[in-house]
Amino acid sequence: MGLKIAMVAGEPSGDLLASRIIDGIKQVQPDAYFTGIGGPNMLSRGMQIQHPMDKLSVFGYADAIKQLPSLIRTYSSLKNNLMAHKPDVFVGVDAPDFNLRLEQKLREQGVPTVHFVGPSIWAWRYERIHAIKKAVSHMLVLFPFEVDIYRKEGIPVTFVGHPLASQIPLKPDRQAARLRLGLDSDARILAILPGSRASEVKLLAPRFLQTAKQLLEHDPNLQFIVPIVNEKRQKDFDEIFSGIPVNNLKTFATTDTERPIAWDVMEACDAALVASGTASLEMALFKRPMVISYVISPLMKKLMEWKSGQLKPYVPWVGLPNILLNEFAVPEILQDEASPENLAAACINTLENTAYIQEIQQKFLLLHESLRQDTARLAAEAILSAAHSPV
Missing domain, CATH: 3.40.50.2000 (Glycogen Phosphorylase B;)
Incomplete structure (x- = not known):
């Protein structure tokens, strides 16, 4: 051996x-x-x-x-x-x-x-x-x-x-990803990524779905795609979705361990509403504008403060793209501020503000090259x- x-x-x-x-x-x-x-x-x-x-x-x-x-x-x-x-x-x-x-x-x-x-x-x-x-x-x-x-x-x-920087192409192909997922090539699409853990889905999915409903009032043709990491999270999400149904929403379950279904979703979308974590970095590597959000329970917050001896992080950002860029390049809407109204307004900007989209894509390209x-x-x-x- x-x-x-x-x-x-x-x-x-x-x-x-x-x-x-x-x-x-x-x-x-x-x-x-x-x-x-x-x-x-x-x-x-x-x-x-x-x-x-x-x-x-x-x-x-x-x-x-x-x-x-x-x-x-x-x-x-x-x-x-x-x-x-x-x-x-x-x-x-x-x-x-x-x-x-x-x-x-x-x-x-x-x-x-x-x-x-x-x-x-x-x-x-x-x-x-x-x-x-x-x-x-x-x-x-x-x-x-x-x-x-x-x-x-x-x-x-x-x-x-970061190994993801070598696995994700410098120039993503939105149309090819949409073809793989069977999506309309001309649609405006927002990806929704509420996290891979049960606790994240429980706390974030309801807010994200309410946000989607508000976005549909602004643009009834907007489509939503949601990657699901495994059967357990599919069950968790479906239970929440049954109480907050959203038109124009499709979920995609992981089928290929070599290429996570989330990557196709990230590559196919125009922008994303994403839980803070690795997914926000992956989204940056796919050069997609995003809104980062996160919510933890009051008990979790108290435990973190007690364990760390801190009321907040040493750095002013929670999202990896912002930490690496050393600026608030991506909106971070957290805790009580993460209302459907606030999230929807930020998402509209990431979908429609052409100058911002071009600027953030260039920043993400430089970030990608530094990690490759x-x-x-x-x-x-x-x-x-x-x-x-x-x-």
Whole structure:
């Protein structure tokens, strides 16, 4: 058996990122063996899945508390297995609350650890850098500005770019995407992306659907497309949609793990109403204007403030496009401000303001070029180097 690499990814975006890393490593070391926690993309690369990633798919502190017994069982089971059968290197993909704890235990036992996707310490809880320094042999970061943060703290770090920037074309093809989805080539289309987690859909979908109803009063011919990440989210969305029906709305379920259906939706639309998170970055890479929104429960908000010791992030933005552009290039309408009226007004601007659309597309192109690296190769080189280096 070749090099043994343990990996953990906790949600669909991490599963996709990790699968690209596996591809990169196999190009250099074809007999490498992978085991751990992951999803369908990692499974398709031949990884041994000890636990499905759904076990880790929780959203923030409130969900984590509810699922704590299951999380503890999963953590203990994987930790005991990896302690008994030590890998040559461990790679944690995002999921910092789970992975950093596991990485520290493994590193104490002499296992090199690599963490891919730095926690957003530049926004919340910078003090986590001390736990990272204990747990991580090498940090792989997606964004250029993160390198200085880790270097300053003496943590080995490599900027590998964002793999999505290499997978998404610099020049998206709207008409080809519409043809794949069976959409009218001349229609004005707004994509609605309320998130991939149950809690996100529960809190955001009702507001987004009410927004769509208001937009139809402004433009009765406007069409809406909604990507659905899995059957569970389809059920969650359908339940909400049955109480807030919207004309001209189509949902699209994921059918191809190689290309998320959300990408076709993003490429096909004219603009989007999107939950803050990875989807907002993907939308920027597809050069589509958007309105970013997010709502968390009062309990979640209090827990975040308590856990972080902060009332708000260190940076003034929540959306990744704005953080990377260092400006409010994209509207962010959050919490109580996220009324259907406010969201609809912002969406109308992203659909109809030609000068703004052209300006934001140019900014997104420059952003895309800055993140476009050979991520799989760079990550693979760093991981294989860590595997052969002293801890």
